[in-house]
């Protein structure tokens with residue numbers, strides 16, 4: 001069936017400027033880490049991407065190593081772009097990253113210019129694209145000068161293979177340095193992608209302030225703590241869930257009675273707000289104006305639609321925030 005995007009796709013989504021740039025991102029973006037690879041059902045992946053675009057999600061996040069096997073999420077996304085989105089490339093912000101292990105030998109991971117340049121060329125081939133919108137350094141490399149890693153991203157941008165620079169998983173001080181280096185190259189850092197959710201709040205100490213000061217946008221990943229901050233694990237570990245899969249990054253050991261007890265407490269507050277826990281977890285991140293977009297994952301169209309419902313109630317009163325803090329600190 002030929003896909004015709006919904007004509008109402010821009011009517012409900014909220015778009016936020018990414019830091020002090022001119023680029024707007026949707027308040028909810030879709031990540032293709034799990035559920036879009038070679039071992040996943042292609043038609044389900046395709047349906048989720050279509051449903052996301054229909055709902056105004058314009059930003060799709062990838063990395064060289066996404067999918068099982070590595071690279072297969074980019075390949076699948078490239079095919080879906082070709083089949084369904086040929087006429088819509090200019091409505092999309094597509095990102096990819098390099099930093100984690102991709103190939104054998106000394107040039108297949110981390111932060112050298114050699115690796116980043118080769119990896120982006122490979123990503124563009126898999127995606128069947130001439131350029132990506134955002135190219136990220138996926139993780140800090142303690143053994144490579146920041147100038148080299150960021151210089152490689154700057155080169156990619158000057159060659160037209162990427163439009164904007166991003167960093168991911170960089171701690172606060174390194175982010176400050178990265179921002180200075182990128183600015184000196186004439187390529188300001190657009191965005192930082194850190195892990196951030198109700199269950200993992202390391203960014204609140206320093207990073208968010210650095211991002212605000214430097215005018216860098218923030219796109220938290222794993223906002224649902226890979227599914228923990230939903231109703232997914234309230235009755236055990238369901239078949240097909242991330243925690244049930246051998247290649248899933250959520251491990252059974254992480255689903256402890258303490259976590260489930262917090263999830264139950266948070267679910268009660270969510271239901272008093274007329275939301276699912278997933279919706280409240282997303283809204284809770286978006287209440288901070290320093291957060292540009294929340295980067296969700298989904299394994300079905302139903303989950304995606306549920307998560308989009310977060311946008312209907314982004315307001316928290318003080319008592320709700322206090323109740324949430326109490327549960328999280330117990």
Ligand SMILES: NC(=O)c1ccc[n+]([C@@H]2O[C@H](COP(=O)([O-])OP(=O)(O)OC[C@H]3O[C@@H](n4cnc5c(N)ncnc54)[C@H](OP(=O)(O)O)[C@@H]3O)[C@@H](O)[C@H]2O)c1
Pocket residue numbers: 030031032033034035061062138168169193220221222223224225226227228230231232240241242243278295296297298299300302303304306307
């Ligand atoms: N930069 C980095 O280092 C880094 C690292 C990790 C992720 N990321 C990016 O962030 C994106 C999102 O990460 P994530 O997938 O961990 O995000 P997440 O939103 O925390 O978790 C997504 C998972 O939660 C479950 N879920 C989602 N919505 C649900 C709902 N409404 N009800 C019940 N369960 C629901 C699904 O699990 P099931 O599969 O069990 O259904 C889904 O696969 C990735 O795709 C990637 O783009 C970046």
